[in-house]
Amino acid sequence: MTETSAITPAAPSHDSRPTRVRIAPSPTGDPHVGTAYIGLLNYLFATQRGGQFVLRIEDTDRTRFVSTSEQMIFDALKWVGLTWQEGPDVGGPYGPYRQSERTEIYREHVEILLANGTAYKSFETAEELEAMRQSQIAAKMPPRYNGAHRELTAEQIAAFEAEGRQYTVRLKVPATGSTTFRDELRGEITFDHNNVDDQVLMKSDGFPTYHLANVVDDHLMQITDVIRAEEWISSTPKHVLLYNAFGWELPKFWHMPLLRNIDKSKISKRKNPVSLNYYRESGYLPQAMLNFLGLMGGGMAQPTEQEIVSKGLNTKEGDIFSLAEMIEKYDFARISLGGPVFDLVKLKWLNGEYIRKQSPDEFFATLRSTLFSDAYLRAVGSLIQTRIENIGQFGDMTGFLFSDNVMPPDIVWIPKKREPADTIKFAEEQLTTLEAAAWDLDSITAALKALGEAKEWSVKENFMLLRAILTGSTTSPPLVESLIVFGKARTLDRMRRFIAFQKLPKRS
């Protein structure tokens, strides 16, 4: 076990087994476009092969758990039109599909690893480890567990446990050699073992980390193909080592290129709207979103010049296709590995194409189910009923709720006694505060007031700034109520756009 190299068999044959794939989002906030992207790919892969698509909730991190998140993930995936055969909501033969309900399973599996010597208990505290990491970084060393507890004797372990010290269980990565695995899109990838850290598999709270839970569940749920984002490549050797430690057959790995911001960095909410709620609430059509996601990565064959001519296609039609067409034509072998920029400009164009394609009746139905739904109008109405004298004034007071671009002039948003730079800085703090807030009257109000007190911004300045950002004006219906009606995803996006715009170098 110490000396060597665990070479993965080149291509394990799963041909006899039915295709089973999965997505495994974690409920830590708003549903993410990346989840829909990887979800679409998994859905296509399974559907094309007559296989099963499983939805598994990875809720092993209690500190980041958001209770409303799971339902939002279901809703968002259904909104774009994806369906799954097994999951927490629909059940299935390999459940439970929520990792927090599988802790006993992980515990049993950790015992196996502890017994066969492929994992060990480590008694350092989180603080000790953090200090170690910092000093390594400061010394320009790769941060890595130093292996202090790799070879504890039974007596030492007993002594630590007698003290009542908590421990984590770590993977005992072989000291020498390397692990090679096959990525179906890239070929063989090798990692030298001295570049693979002794990953924590079970936290001191008894919950597994992603790495353990993911491997155990994928095996138990008979997953044949792991289709996930590229960011997982560097932890794949740990997963391979785990499969080997259990003596399990490996699934095939397909690492998809990462969606990017305009500056090419991994897509993130600071630089791009990433919440599916935002797209839904801003009036993007689900077909357009799905189509756009299908465009990312190049899996859809573009029509050849001959086809365009012979079928009399409009050239842009090559970029427009439905889920059904993707099922028919999407080809994983065609995927290009450069990370695609999630370009809002093209998404908007595509969405416009879908809107124009609707019949008047369909368009009316779209309006009635979104911006002009009974529920939305009722909520908006309650904001302004006492404030208008004739219905014609409706738009005067609610325009900001029906517009996409609201940018207040300087006189409106900069408080008399504040500098622009400080004001923007405070707006950023409001943003951070609201990101973390539950979206109800009391939570928002309390969070905002607490922030104002901490930063010494009066309630008036505080709320006025937010009002300016949200409505573009100094006059509006009650602020927090308006925030709630407008929705969290759109509010945060509006704030981010305001901040980004104000930070742009001003031309005089």
Next chain:
RNA sequence: GUCCCCGUCGUCCAGUGGUCAGGACAUCGCCCUUUCACGGCGGUAACACGGGUUCGAAUCCCGUCGGGGACGCCA
């Protein structure tokens, strides 16, 4: 800092040894039009660089450079 992945117009894709390197979005110009949008027509714009291999490289190999990701008791 270490390891891994990637590299065609500004962006998304086509191209798998021989093409004037193609399409879409964006952008620019013209047309249509009471406005705006749509639509039509046209233009600008790319093989990161350097070595090989080859009669011939965007396509194959090597190096450099550039970009990205990972390095958590997060996923």
